Amino acid sequence: MASRLRGRRRTPSPARRPRLPLRYLLPVLVLCATLAMLMLRGYVHSEILADHRIRPESAHDQVPAKILDGGPVIDTRGGAVTSLRIPDHRIVLTFDDGPDPTWTPKVLDVLKRHHAHAVFFVTGTMTSRHPDLVRRMVAEGHEVGVHTFGHPDLSYHSTRRIDWELSQSQLALAGAAGIRSSLFRPPYSSFADAMDDRSWPVTEYVGSRGYLTVVDDIDSEDWRRPGVARIIRNATPHGGKGAVVLMHDSGGDRHQTVQALDRYLSRLQQQGYAFQTVTEALKAPSADTPVSGLDRWKGKVWIFLVRAADDVTGALVAGLAVTGVLVLARFALMLLLAGVHARRTRRPDFRWGEESVTEPVSVLVPAYNEAKCIENTVRSLMRSEHPIEVLVVDDGSTDGTAGIVAALDLPNVRVIRQANAGKPAALNRGVAEARYDLIVMMDGDTVFEPSTVRELVQPFADPRVGAVAGNAKVGNKHRLIGAWQHIEYVMGFNLDRRMYDILRCMPTIPGAVGAFRRAALHRVGGMSDDTLAEDTDITMALHRDGWRVVYAERARAWTEAPESVQQLWSQRYRWSYGTMQAIWKHRRALFERGPSGRFGRVGLPLVSLFMVLAPLLAPLIDLFLVYGLVFGPTVKTIGAWCGVLAVQAVCAAYAFALDRERLTPLLSLPLQQILYRQLMYVVLLQSWITALTGGRLRWQKLRRMGGVAAPPAERNLSSPLRTG
Known part of the structure; x- marks a missing residue:
């Protein structure tokens, strides 16, 4: 028996994995978390993703004539190509680039005072930073559309980047207001007849992803800050025709836009115009649909992390x-x-x-x-x-x-x-x-x-x-x-x-x-x-x-x-x-x-x-x-x-x-x-x-x-x- 025991090989004990002591682990975790918050803050504020290139207008040989001659609402879903106009005496006011913490609340106050509805084409970055304003838009009956996440000219980018811009924007909307939108407006877009061979493929692709593209009939040119009277004159349709009117609630000083909007709504309502959302004007189901389950929770987590990143950065700036x-x-x-x-x-x-x-x-x-x-x-x-x-x-x-x-x-x-x-x-x-x-x-x-x-x-x-x-x-x-x-x-x-x-x-x-x-x-x-x-x-x-x-x-x-x-x-x-x-x-x-x-x-x-x-x-x-x-x-x-x-x-x-x-x-x-x-x-x-x-x-x-x-x-x- 003794010889058998002596001859038996010992099973080596498994080597213990070295563990990083807590006093080293915690500083590493704090540093990593701080860097992650800063990276997220830079990402959301689009400081690293900002792409301000604007492609010059090109030929429009490949754009269907009915799009060039058609209305501001373009439907390429399911392979179809349809152009829709806004009925007479109806105006779809659209506001781009928000929400902005200074100007969007003032725009919403004016709209509420006049019982008017509008469409806000929001960016994912601004939605992530100001989710409460998006919730207010939805609660007050306005429609919210996607204006990409970081506001790039999509004609420069691949379909993979386009998908990313859309999905990140939807994530922000889900976290902010619990909705998903099927309305889309390309950054730097204009009228339907300005569609060219570079922007049309983007419109087709976005339609294949289930979006309705909305451009505009009338540009108020408020972004130029030409004066209140000029903004009203630019935004007024002729002959009682319906129109999609472009304004902005972000991107700079919009006090002229707010002042012009108040007078504009009073004047045109007296002329019998109704201010409606896109789907209200077209008598279609709402473009904003509720989300629930995992998508909703992912959005909430995203908004929480963005807010945490802003808070951490604010604390670091104070510390600086x-x-x-x-x-x-x-x-x-x-x-x-x-x-x-x-x-x-x-x-x-x-x-x-x-x-x-x-x-x-x-x-x-x-x-x-x-x-x-x-x-x-x-x-x-x-x-x-x-x-x-x-x-x-x-x-x-x-x-x-x-x-x-x-x-x-x-x-x-x-x-x-x-x-x-x-x-x-x-x-x-x-x-x-x-x-x-x-x-x-x-x-x-x-x-x-x-x-x-x-x-x-x-x-x-x-x-x-x-x-x-x-x-x-x-x-x-x-x-x-x-x-x-x-x-x-x-x-x-x-x-x-x-x-x-x-x-x-x-x-x-x-x-x-x-x-x-x-x-x-x-x-x-x-x-x-x-x-x-x-x-x-x-x-x-x-x-x-x-x-x-x-x-x-x-x-x-x-x-x-x-x-x-x-x-x-x-x-x-x-x-x-x-x-x-x-x-x-x-x-x-x-x-x-x-x-x-x-x-x-x-x-x-x-x-x-x-x-x-x-x-x-x-x-x-x-x-x-x-x-x-x-x-x-x-x-x-x-x-x-x-x-x-x-x-x-x-x-x-x-x-x-x-x-x-x-x-x-x-x-x-x-x-x-x-x-x-x-x-x-x-x-x-x-x-x-x-x-x-x-x-x-x-x-x-x-x-x-x-x-x-x-x-x-x-x-x-x-x-x-x-x-x-």
């Missing part, structure tokens, strides 16, 4: 307006306040206190699997111009990080080993072990310039200062992603910090380069692991406790930015989600008094607007760029987008000038705005969804490449002007 205001407000504040900050801190007589800070400093380096970077980091500290001790807190590394530091055997460098407990715990352990009252914190992948620590601690000459933010820069900017992050760091982070410094609501001490007063850390309880952005959390806590948090632009640190999209995604996902957590954690500051209340009513709204809401809405600029390129107006869209880009370029150039950076990386700014911003948007959207769904995000360790070998000062770049 909000984005524009936020972006311009942010840029204006940054340009104004960053300049104030630069002028203030660069004055020859500017000092943080009466004396320079010369006391020794403890530098904490939390490290987890930083074997590729840690030696460069520690050696950069050994070149410091300020007296320091270095504490490398190894947080349970498995790659020999602690051993590398110990083997260096450098003076004033201590290695503290602990089981893996996370960065906040490592920093708190370092604070507890530090000898000095001023604490500098940095990341294990960062290198300092010789002057960094000295510049970073000078603001502590002011006893009100509890923490100082340094100037973090991208050290590995030789690749495209690194160059984009370099732009972001210089413009989006450091220019922001100048602004927040003036407003006294600095939101974040960067983990790569920051300094703290030990007393301030103790008062707020040290670094917390309540959020994934412990640097933002501690900064907000210090503000609420009444400490000043300032920015030291000369305290430069060079950090290793993520070099792959996946690593960048992980980092920014954690930052975004952690920032939201910190805002939520300190939300009570909105209602408190004193320093906490000031930060809550100034700092929290600014951080929420500029770091959470504005980045979430900013991609609308690019979304509407794509929409405008596809659906139009193309030139205006490109001009508007270039205007926004120009504003950003000016701000970026100003930020680079303040930081004494070369402008060369800004050549990639347009591409950064198109691609990088979309990635940041999806990351922020994912963070929102994670927060709203109650998800938890674990700390995500980035894979270091050791790409920042030494401070730029070691590469003969010690002058104030930095290289790009």
